[in-house]
Amino acid sequence: MPSVSSRLTTTSFAILGLLAVRSWTTYELTKQVQRSLHWFWPRAERKLYDEPKRLAAAGLARAVEERTGRRRGTRYTITARGRRELASWLGLPPAPRSSEFEGMVKVFFADCGDLAQLRATLEQIAAEARARIDVLESMTGDDLAGRSQFPQRLHLAALTLPFQHEQERATLHWAHWALTQTDQWASTTDPGDWDIAAALRGTLAGE
Amino acid sequence: MPSVSSRLTTTSFAILGLLAVRSWTTYELTKQVQRSLHWFWPRAERKLYDEPKRLAAAGLARAVEERTGRRRGTRYTITARGRRELASWLGLPPAPRSSEFEGMVKVFFADCGDLAQLRATLEQIAAEARARIDVLESMTGDDLAGRSQFPQRLHLAALTLPFQHEQERATLHWAHWALTQTDQWASTTDPGDWDIAAALRGTLAGE
DNA sequence: TTGACATACTGCCATAGGCAGTATCTATTG
DNA sequence: CAATAGATACTGCCTATGGCAGTATGTCAA
Missing domain, CATH: 1.10.287 (Helix Hairpins)
Structure with missing residues (x-):
């Protein structure tokens, strides 16, 4: 479990943004990032399992474990505090664009x-x-x-x-x-x- | 000193490419990356001190220490083997473009x-x-x-x-x-x- | 019943970003 | 001549991130 004091990154807010749209399981998040965010904020699938945990640890999302038979799954939902932090972040000047070609x-x-x-x-x-x-x-x-x-x-x-x-x-x-x-x-x-x-x-x- | 078995990355070849143009000190490399590569292969200045060492360890570049009074400096030059590896790499299909916006x-x-x-x-x-x-x-x-x-x-x-x-x-x-x-x-x-x-x-x- | 695909997730190790720091040289200014 | 600012030179340290490979379970079609 990542430290609560870990700072929030652009990736944190990008995932918060997706959670603001609706709640997702991490597998669903990886698919959605592939379909949408990847065009302008690509992230490795592996890390999309960690980031929602960090958000939950920071109180910006809520994690609820689900079960399908014996197979576990976690569904993440944004919190009111998460929405406020996201709204604040949107008011900050964006970092410069960068491209790997x-x-x-x-x-x-x-x-x-x-x-x-x-x-x-x-x-x-x-x-x-x-x-x-x-x-x-x-x-x-x-x-x-x-x-x-x-x-x-x-x-x-x-x-x-x-x-x-x-x-x-x-x-x-x-x-x-x-x-x-x-x-x-x-x-x-x-x-x-x-x-x-x-x-x-x-x-x-x-x- | 990084392990000789460490793999070469796109950044390795990008730096090799600059060394193919002329020899550079690491400080000069950081300035040149800022001026040219940064547009399509941005890299943190801090890591531009490590990469030439990795290339030298892999036999693709040669490092020569210089002195200006008591201030040390290292000048890197590509080797014949480095040129061959770079030429080979140029023949490989490129990785997809990606952008952080x-x-x-x-x-x-x-x-x-x-x-x-x-x-x-x-x-x-x-x-x-x-x-x-x-x-x-x-x-x-x-x-x-x-x-x-x-x-x-x-x-x-x-x-x-x-x-x-x-x-x-x-x-x-x-x-x-x-x-x-x-x-x-x-x-x-x-x-x-x-x-x-x-x-x-x-x-x-x-x- | 089996195999392929979907869903779910982590360990591990390397690369990379970034902050902050120390050190020395050069040129300019007072 | 001394002090300061900028240039040159570099590393420690910690976190973020990429990516491979792996294990596990459910679903569906053949």
Whole structure:
């Protein structure tokens, strides 16, 4: 059991937010995080078993053990104090965005490998963005068709989904652009006649 | 001293990549990560003192102690084996992108707070994106003006900078759009006459 | 009845974040 | 010349987190 004095983190409040929507078992929480939070606050499944315990220890959630036959299960529900802490937290300035993009690390150091590797990486970046767009389109289609999980929160989904779509579309567009640009490269250390300055100027102009 | 059997991580290869460009002291590495890698592979400064040691222990980098008077310093240089491992790693498929966006967590759970908090969060998201655009424009301007730190790698900067610009512009654009949409909301739980379906349809159309 | 999948959860170990601290050099200012 | 601020250099310590692998039980279809 984690110490009650452990501090609350963004993950704590993110899970509190889900508990504010409804009560969940930890297994349900892991599924819901995968479906929603993962887009902008990804967390390891393993830790989603610990966090609700920490919230309960801090008095921000209540844990109730359930049984299905001999198989135990714990259901977590937010407390009034948890709602107040969450409301307070929402009033604090958010931490800066941060992004982990291993594919971009590979592009950035492409000169240590060969052109086929760089292009394969770009193809993989494009494929992942495409797959994510499919998932987002499916989710948005469900919402439009009235199959929303939480209809009373639809306006919030309508606020956040556009951002995710835009990020994935921008990533797909960039990967395609980069594939086109590198098509004329002689090697990863020799871009041939590629107009670097034009690419940089295009960057400033927002092309 | 970390165990030689410790596995290599994306961070290991990212640091190897910087060592492939030139040799660095750890303090120089922390500054360079802040300037470049941080955009797509942010890492805590504290750990950037450990990682080169791990690379040296694994035979992928060489550490040479220097002295300035009585103040010690260690300079790290990539080894031939390190270059080969880096080249191999570049041929592996990249891990999925992931993003931590605390501001979006707050937007997503805005119904637990009030409208002023939501709008303040959106303003802060916009302010940060704007600040980042300024930094990126300055970097791109330097590159265009021939003040590039590594002119022989300019083609790689011209490949990766457009992506960063686009991400920040898309974020700024979205924050402004969200501010406009929420302007007509009665509260965080009542969007008034806001056309949710139109917003969702706009999402699919890429508006 | 069996096997696959769903549900439920933890131990363990490594990586990573972050705060705070100590140490020394350099340059500027009074 | 002395003091101060900033740059350079680094580690201890503690918590948060990722991830693998494992055990356990229920449900359903073949």
